[in-house]
Amino acid sequence: MTSSSDRSPAVDVLSTRTYEIRTYGCQMNVHDSERLAGLLEDAGYVRAPEGSDGEADVVVFNTCAVRENADNKLYGNLGHLAPKKASRPGMQIAVGGCLAQKDRDTIVKRAPWVDVVFGTHNIGKLPVLLERARVQEEAQVEIAESLEAFPSTLPTRRESAYAAWVSISVGCNNTCTFCIVPALRGKEKDRRPGDILAEIEALVAEGVCEVTLLGQNVNAYGSDIGDREAFSKLLRACGTIDGLERVRFTSPHPRDFTDDVIAAMAETPNVMPQLHMPLQSGSDPVLKAMRRSYRQERFLGIIEKVRAAIPHAAISTDIIVGFPGETEEDFQQTLHVVREARFAQAFTFQYSKRPGTPAAEMDGQIPKKVVQERYERLVALQEEISWEENKKQVGRTLELMVAEGEGRKDDTTHRLSGRAPDNRLVHFTKPDQEVRPGDVVTVEVTYAAPHHLLAEGPVLDVRRTRAGDAWEKRTAEKAAKPAGVLLGLPKVGVPEPLPAVTGGCAVD
Numbered sequence: 104m105t106s107s108s109d110r111s112p113a114v115d116v117l118s119t120r121t122y123e124i125r126t127y128g129c130q131m132n133v134h135d136s137e138r139l140a141g142l143l144e145d146a147g148y149v150r151a152p153e154g155s156d157g158e159a160d161v162v163v164f165n166t167c168a169v170r171e172n173a174d175n176k177l178y179g180n181l182g183h184l185a186p187k188k189a190s191r192p193g194m195q196i197a198v199g200g201c202l203a204q205k206d207r208d209t210i211v212k213r214a215p216w217v218d219v220v221f222g223t224h225n226i227g228k229l230p231v232l233l234e235r236a237r238v239q240e241e242a243q244v245e246i247a248e249s250l251e252a253f254p255s256t257l258p259t260r261r262e263s264a265y266a267a268w269v270s271i272s273v274g275c276n277n278t279c280t281f282c283i284v285p286a287l288r289g290k291e292k293d294r295r296p297g298d299i300l301a302e303i304e305a306l307v308a309e310g311v312c313e314v315t316l317l318g319q320n321v322n323a324y325g326s327d328i329g330d331r332e333a334f335s336k337l338l339r340a341c342g343t344i345d346g347l348e349r350v351r352f353t354s355p356h357p358r359d360f361t362d363d364v365i366a367a368m369a370e371t372p373n374v375m376p377q378l379h380m381p382l383q384s385g386s387d388p389v390l391k392a393m394r395r396s397y398r399q400e401r402f403l404g405i406i407e408k409v410r411a412a413i414p415h416a417a418i419s420t421d422i423i424v425g426f427p428g429e430t431e432e433d434f435q436q437t438l439h440v441v442r443e444a445r446f447a448q449a450f451t452f453q454y455s456k457r458p459g460t461p462a463a464e465m466d467g468q469i470p471k472k473v474v475q476e477r478y479e480r481l482v483a484l485q486e487e488i489s490w491e492e493n494k495k496q497v498g499r500t501l502e503l504m505v506a507e508g509e510g511r512k513d514d515t516t517h518r519l520s521g522r523a524p525d526n527r528l529v530h531f532t533k534p535d536q537e538v539r540p541g542d543v544v545t546v547e548v549t550y551a552a553p554h555h556l557l558a559e560g561p562v563l564d565v566r567r568t569r570a571g572d573a574w575e576k577r578t579a580e581k582a583a584k585p586a587g588v589l590l591g592l593p594k595v596g597v598p599e600p601l602p603a604v605t606g607g608c609a610v611d
Contacts, residue, residue: 199222293328312568338368378416420448
């Protein structure tokens with residue numbers, strides 16, 4: 104929580120000012136944006152209506168530095184807002200996140216109409232920096248070099264009543280040559296297990312029934328506190344929390360994925376049979392060049408152990424195509440791993456230079472045409488495997504947690520959507536009785552597509568839950584007060600067909 108000395112003295116004056124947050128990048132940024140929203144509402148701001156498109160009094164960009172054109176996208180959006188700001192005295196623009204941490208003073212030089220620039224380590228300063236910029240009538244740039252306060256100590260405006268991110272660590276100790284995130288997020292810093300469990304218990308008391316444990320490398324949790332089995336112990340401890348129905352985590356790293364974690368997943372009933380395990384490449388030489396401290400045999404060995412312990416586990420991954428120096432033989436090794444691992448889903452990326460990373464300066468940059476052709480072959484193979492794996496679900500009876508906003512065609516098809524325990528997205532026939540997000544329904548799968556399942560028959564059972572009650576209460580309060588309430592989190596799990604964010608920095 105921000106200290107009283109950091110609070111704006113003009114909170115009452117700001118009570119009618121609106122804000123909008125635009126989030127880019129990984130789940131860490133999504134979670135940080137929840138904190139930013141909580142901070143702003145705690146300081147008296149009100150969330151702008153959906154679709155306001157830059158009409159808010161304060162527009163905050165929470166940026167990502169992973170993509171090659173991340174800066175072009177940011178400055179394009181800032182340029183779009185410049186005339187609006189010029190015509191609206193008092194409007195403010197703030198830029199935070201990884202790109203702000205990296206570029207610092209460059210942002211106000213290229214976009215002098217920006218009022219505040221803050222980094223990944225001091226998001227708690229946003230309200231006071233906005234107030235300082237307003238009073239002094241000049242841009243405020245404040246970038247901390249290390250974490251000032253663990254984000255979970257800050258106020259939070261969660262978007263959903265039934266599911267929540269819970270951050271267990273920040274930062275990363277890996278040195279992957281394609282990734283700039285460790286340089287911007289810092290070394291790994293772990294939260295105390297008691298603090299994590301206390302947060303989960305508080306969320307469950309509010310009605311949350313699903314949590315996703317979040318970290319740049321979740322299964323390295325414990326390295327900062329000197330306990331190599333801390334993550335498996337944390338999973339087992341989650342299993343003792345009454346009312347917590349589903350536990351997920353993202354993203355692990357194959358280097359740190361140990362047998363005790365597999366055992367904890369298999370033996371803890373509320374830990375879901377789902378695993379997102381970034382591969383990046385199936386080629387040992389490419390993995391070495393990426394500075395990934397595992398090889399193909401190690402990766403496939405983990406998959407084999409997980410499947411032996413949890414036969415119905417759905418395993419997803421991240422893959423980069425066209426890393427510098429990748430040969431056709433290297434690419435064939437990636438295709439081999441995809442065939443062997445039979446991922447339920449793979450998030451595939453064409454390599455692009457990340458300024459500031461060692462890979463950007465490597466010899467052997469692959470021509471775009473070659474990368475594109477390999478990418479298309481990989482996507483075609485994975486689509487085929489995803490469809491085959493989904494077809495195996497036909498005839499199964501599944502418990503779904505009803506989701507909010509995940510079925511884009513639900514209104515026209517008269518269906519609802521939910522997530523299975525393994526995180527597969529299932530569209531099901533809308534029952535006669537009321538079903539709320541957070542409630543649990545039992546259905547039989549009748550059809551499979553590559554990215555979703557259908558349950559076209561009648562719903563077999565509806566279980567009303569405390570999470571559904573919390574969603575109903577939140578919806579009523581939101582209708583009465585547009586600013587909403589400080590509860591829950593947005594959709595948990597991987598949206599289909601491809602998400603804007605994936606595990607860790609999207610390239611863990």
